[in-house]
Amino acid sequence: QPDLAESILLRLAETQNLTGEYEAAEKSYILFIKTYTQSQWLRNARYGTGYALEKQEKYQKAINEYRQLLPADIKKKLKLDKWMVQGRYQMGECLLNLQQYDKAMGEFVSVDTNAQGYPDWQAKAVLEMGRILLIKNDKEQASSRMKEVIKRFPKTTAATVAQKYLDEIRTGG
Known part of the structure; x- marks a missing residue:
């Protein structure tokens, strides 16, 4: 207690x-x-x-x-919890802010791949992948990621944000 x-x-x-x-x-x-x-x-x-x-x-x-918040030993499977998911996502955000785009992308891919049961975090991770691709000026791949967010996670805030990015890409913004 x-x-x-x-x-x-x-x-x-x-x-x-x-x-x-x-x-x-x-x-x-x-x-x-x-x-x-x-x-x-x-x-x-x-x-x-x-x-x-x-x-x-x-x-x-x-x-x-x-x-x-992540398992110290990769071979030792820890039960996935919200702290692991959020921690990994925030690591991606920090790396994005440090302009370490490839490392950030890796963290967001990991969240998307491993965070079943946490669809909001998966949606946000895919959205951030799209943002990184936009920063790298790969509009085609960025559009694909934004469409993926909308298709896989239609009822999330991330889907609404993804639609705004798609509209900007389409209008050349």
Whole structure:
């Protein structure tokens, strides 16, 4: 049974992230991770730390934090959970911001391939693949990815965004 202080510290860090106090959130999450090493919410805190770092544009540090959510040993199968999916997706976002497009593409492909049961994250990953292709000025492949989002994930926000990108590509925007 988690104690009250543990719960309060995690909620404080989450609130700091939500209100844009990313530096404070980072400190609160790190304190949580150091204090509650066996907490059932350790993965929440790891993700939150990565997110706070990412929002401060400390992309490499954020990637290192998100990587903690992935299995350390590739041969050891960990049960896929939302933290693994979100962590891998956010690693892709960080790499995209670092303009490491091929590595970012690899992360998004991994989310799409491995995140069955998380269609919203898959949709967002395919959308980001399309964005990378647009950045690389490969409009044909980018269009294919955007159409794929709409076809495979029609009821998602990503599909709406993909349609906007398609319209821009068609009008030469």
